[in-house]
Amino acid sequence: MxxxxxxxxxxxxxxxxxxxxxxxxxxxxxxxxxxxxxxxxxxxxxxxxxxxxxxxxxxxxxxxxxxxxxxxxxxxxxxxxxxxxxxxxxxxxxxxxxxxxxxxxxxxxxxxxxxxxxxxxxxxxxxxxxxxxxxxxxxxxxxxxxxxxxxxxxxxxxxxxxxxxxSLIKSKKDREERERKDFELLLGKFRDLAYLWRYRGRSIEFEEIPIRDESSLKEFLAILKPSGLLVKEGSELYGRNWLKAGKYNCRILRESDRHGESGQKN
Ligand code: SF4
Structure with missing residues (x-):
């Protein structure tokens, strides 16, 4: 045994x-x-x-x-x-x-x-x-x-x-530091969209983001780090599962996933 x-x-x-x-x-x-x-x-x-x-x-x-x-x-x-x-x-x-x-x-x-x-x-x-x-x-x-x-x-x-x-204290400090840096980046690159910061760690609807160019969208998502991107049927992203944005993979959610959405493990 x-x-x-x-x-x-x-x-x-x-x-x-x-x-x-x-x-x-x-x-x-x-x-x-x-x-x-x-x-x-x-x-x-x-x-x-x-x-x-x-x-x-x-x-x-x-x-x-x-x-x-x-x-x-x-x-x-x-x-x-x-x-x-x-x-x-x-x-x-x-x-x-x-x-x-x-x-x-x-x-x-x-x-x-x-x-x-x-x-x-x-x-x-x-x-x-x-x-x-x-x-x-x-x-x-x-x-x-x-x-x-x-x-x-x-x-x-x-x-x-x-x-x-x-390790709990260290992980909190690291998270705060990452948040501080990402918020600075957001202000530097997407200042007009700073009001979307409230979606950090939460799901955000694709329609809420006024960016349609995919590489800019990925850059924005990699800074914001929402728990997922909610897309509606008919959207160009519908049917995809992930949007890879550098090291950050943004999960693509459909309406049916809304209740089962979850964050990523560090
Ligand atoms: S960081 Fe992890 S492995 Fe190290 S002492 Fe704490 S619990 Fe143990």
Whole structure:
């Protein structure tokens, strides 16, 4: 039996799409997640994916106070540094110990699917812990493209920061900085359309935007970053799913999508 430590629903999906894991138990253990409400949302997303895919699953203990006491002195460190190394170690150690308790001979982690983490670091931590606890660690690269997992994420909560309080604060600061820069760009390039800023992160109707040239429209959307562009039947954009605008992909919505629209994962 293999115990698969699970960090979040999207990385779980990526892992099961990439790897055959017969007789696996999927184990959600993430005391790093802050605040508790966020933990509950991620746990529920994990359970929903497990039920949809008929996977065996279990939940570890959630002790955020223990985490914040242990990690207080690393609070100001950059993401990807020693705080994250310790955080991965903590979760993998617990996964190895839990493997012993349930007689799993092998353990691994969906952290290997995370596009923001170093696979080499996770694998080296996993091997060290496996040797220390006498349990085989199976590493690898579990990443897939976001497009591959998207169909399975329908109606499932997707987080937009790594997990701990420090990462939440950092992601808020980064978002504010991106907003500030984009608003400056909007004033510089499309000053007359600054009143449309209220659609940032929300869907906007194509008719609301007085731009018909596609390359200018893409440039405008890449600055505004709405959650989607609503188009009516008969419009030149009707029937397309995306409008690629540099790194930003604007989702094209039809009237029927209005209630099911969702934002993008960071
Ligand atoms: S940023 Fe992510 S990996 Fe790093 S300490 Fe916070 S929760 Fe853990």
């Amino acid at each position: 293999t115990l698969v430590h699970v960090c979040c629903a999207p990385d779980l999906l990526s892992t099961v799409l990439k790897r055959e894991l017969p007789e696996a138990v999927f184990y959600f253990y993430n005391p790093n997640i802050f605040p508790e409400k966020e933990y509950e949302k991620r746990l529920e997303a994990f359970k929903t994916v497990c039920r949809r895919l008929n996977l065996n699953f279990m939940e570890g203990q959630y002790d955020p106070e223990e985490f914040s006491t242990l990690f207080e002195r690393y609070f100001d460190e950059e993401e990807g540094g020693s705080r994250c190394r310790k955080c991965v170690e903590m979760r993998l150690k617990n996964a190895a110990m839990t493997s012993g308790k349930i007689n799993a001979k092998v353990f691994t982690s969906t952290l290997l699917a995370s596009p923001r983490k170093s696979i080499d670091t996770i694998n080296s931590i996993g091997r060290e812990i496996g040797n220390a606890y006498g349990i085989e660690y199976k590493g690898g690269n579990f990443r897939t493209g976001r497009e591959e997992i998207k169909p399975y994420l329908e109606g499932i909560y997707v987080q937009n920061y790594c997990g701990c309080e420090a």
